[in-house]
Amino acid sequence: MGKDVRDKLKLIMEDRCCIQAAVARKANMEPDKLSLTLSKKRKLDANELFNLCDALGITPVELMQYKANEPEKEVV
Numbered sequence: 001m002g003k004d005v006r007d008k009l010k011l012i013m014e015d016r017c018c019i020q021a022a023v024a025r026k027a028n029m030e031p032d033k034l035s036l037t038l039s040k041k042r043k044l045d046a047n048e049l050f051n052l053c054d055a056l057g058i059t060p061v062e063l064m065q066y067k068a069n070e071p072e073k074e075v076v
Helices: 005-015 020-026 031-038 046-056 060-065
Strands: none
Touching: 005 031, 005 046, 005 060, 020 031, 020 046, 046 060
């Protein structure tokens, strides 16, 4: 099973060095609400998801397909 969408949002924000409060404001969310959402203490509704994607400049499809910028592992 894939990662929770909240994990992917958090990962993108970390990879892009985004400040949660700035993303929240851009997505018309209270920063504490985004924090609770990313820590899985509250659910994320569809409208919030679309607003967060817009704030990050990605589509929901890009969000679901996102993979971390991890260094490639050497095969021995």
